[in-house]
Amino acid sequence: MSRRTFVTATLAAAALLALPSVVAAAPEAVPASLATANDTAAMLPIELNINGHRHHLQLDPRTALLDALRENLHLTGTKKGCDHGQCGACTVHLDGQSALACLTLAVMAQGKAITTIEGLAKGDVLHPMQAAFIKHDAFQCGYCTPGQIMAAAALLQDKHARHGSAVEIREAMSGNLCRCAAYPNIIAAIQEAQRA
Template sequence: MTSDHVTRRGLFQGGAALAAAAPLATQANAAPSAPAKRGTPMTPVELTVNGREVHLQLDPRTSLLDALREHLKLTGTKKGCDHGQCGACTVIVEGRRINSCLTLAVMHDGEQVTTIEGLGTPEALHPMQKAFVVHDGYQCGYCTPGQICSAVSVLEEIKAGVPSHVTENLDRVAFSEDEVRERMSGNICRCAAYSNIIAAISDVAGESKA
């Protein structure tokens, strides 16, 4: 007569044998592994950056900010939050200011891009750059390139009659401190040089009126 008694030692030994055999069975029954995927194909992108035509081969997921900084070495444009909340990466594309961290380079194929390097040089500063120096519109300077690019576009927006949330008369968009503060609200200065930035923009606006 066969005994049905199972010892504790026998139970452990049987479990260990099953555990050791399981991976072998799984490997034997597994489907052949798929071949490794190739890298993401590169996409040709042509831009006119600061008046110069550039031809790039980019991963289609590359942001405009990374294309400028990593591929063209235009590091004046800063990476701050990388979420479109601080404005440090502001550049001018086709005459309109945008956060370059929130857009893909491939989306701007064939378009004109202006960065802080394209506005002026140390020998020939743009009026807005000069005004920021005169009015001390910066402290650490990290946000300054985005502030200046945005400020240049703000004056163009007002000149073109583009209203903002604080515009009282939609038929006549006029320069005012309230207009500037509202339009520049997307550019954060962690050093809080806001009053000096407003003074610099007002100075340039006064020169343009003259």
């Protein structure tokens, strides 16, 4: 191939690739299996009992409870941190037990009493754990605080953990991370609430 022939062929190929029809025909980087799953996902009627109120929603069955709370019901007190079950920011109560809302499908929370940080106080009366967190200044930025309080409040209902030592409290709360490192104040607040 002569140099003239090579240059002509290269320019022709480049011009062809620049045509809209050729560009449009490029394959999309979406796996066919994923596209099919998205297209066929059906919405389900779901009833959730949250803070004593019943809510009726139409949700994709894959919706996490955390997203249903925040995106569908605008209960944004429950925080999204890692979204992978590693930080505890999304802690809520299911039938009085601590649960991670990011790892719980909304559909699986049906029939359970769901309590979020918005439902912990009784009217204007704070839950003892909320009052203790304020008294001991157990937060800085506050992002982890709803999850910390919900996990700590669940401890009060656990007769084994109710009177735990500081070491046992740390162990029980180890799933709730605080990037501001307010841990000493959080432990002090929990101990105060335990004594109340």
